Amino acid sequence: MTAPLVIFDLDGTLIDTAPDLIDSLNHTIAAADLAPVTFDDLTHLVGQGVRVMIRRAFELKKTPLDERTADRLFDRFIEHYEGHMPGKSRPYTGVVECLDRLSSAGMRLAVCTNKAGQLAFPLIEKLGLADRFVTMTCGDTFSVRKPDARHILGTIEKAGGDASRSVMIGDSVNDILAAHNARIPSVAVTFGYSDVAVETLGPDHVIGGYDELTTDLVEKLMSRSMPIAAAAK
Ligand SMILES: O=C(O)COP(=O)(O)O
Ligand SMILES: [Mg+2]
Structure with missing residues (x-):
């Protein structure tokens, strides 16, 4: 068998991984002047990868996000997350x-x-x-x-x-x-x-x-x- x-x-x-996801996400969205997200916010944002997480953070903060900015912020997240791994995870x-x-x-x-x-x-x-x-x-x-x-x-x-x-x-x-x-x-x-x-x-x-x-x-x-x-x- x-x-x-x-x-x-x-x-x-x-x-x-939540502490590092939150740190990297907040670092990322700060570049677009968005206020930081919390752990409770993360539970609504995480699950479908980084691109969706960033998009959902913008929706949460009721801020529009165009494709070019989304690409730039994706790169910013990856650079920060990769650079700190394994961080606190x-x-x-x-x-x-x-x-x-x-x-x-x-x-x-x-x-x-x-x-x-x-x-x-x-x-x-x-x-x-x-x-x-x-x-x-x-x-x-x-x-x-x-x-x-x-x-x-x-x-x-x-x-x-x-x-x-x-x-x-x-x-x-x-x-x-x-x-x-x-x-x-x-x-x-x-x-x-x-x-x-x-x-x-x-x-x-x-x-x-x-x-x-x-x-x-x-x-x-x-x-x-x-x-x-x-x-x-
Ligand atoms: O990083 C994510 O958004 C989800 O990752 P998971 O499928 O391992 O929970
Ligand atoms: Mg999971």
Whole structure:
């Protein structure tokens, strides 16, 4: 049987990147005289990559944004974020132990993030996590991204996994919806950047900490997913 594949979202799930996203975003929008955003604002802005985050910040501040300025500000964000990585970003409590536990049980691990590859790869590298994942796909790996099912299905294919033996762990609507669209079970974490209570997103399970992400839970969720995945074929 194919080894189980546990697919993690990055921002707000594996790594607490919010302080650096906020710093770089505020540095970026200050160039257009916009007032700084807060953590609560970020939960509405993050999830679809840097370009969308900047656009949403302008919408939040009720300020128009033309394409040329958007391009310039995108470059400004990337330069600032790349220049400070890993900054204050750290894996959430229990992440490393959890990855150890799942790997030791023969499970394979992957990352499926909407963050641009240019930022996501060096970030997990600098945090010493890169070797733990068989693959990482980013917001610009395919022509589509979460919540499109093809982002998850493409990740599973690259990892040599099987949709009926895969589980998605995430913090936002994009993750839970993408898992639903790909017909794989999902686990929502409560400590990430969702702007609504994750229970309302319809995940198969909710965890408040990584000690709750056990091999038993993964196995249980996968066994439940099989009839759905089989029916989809
Ligand atoms: O950076 C983003 O906007 C989203 O990243 P995530 O998919 O890892 O949460
Ligand atoms: Mg996330």
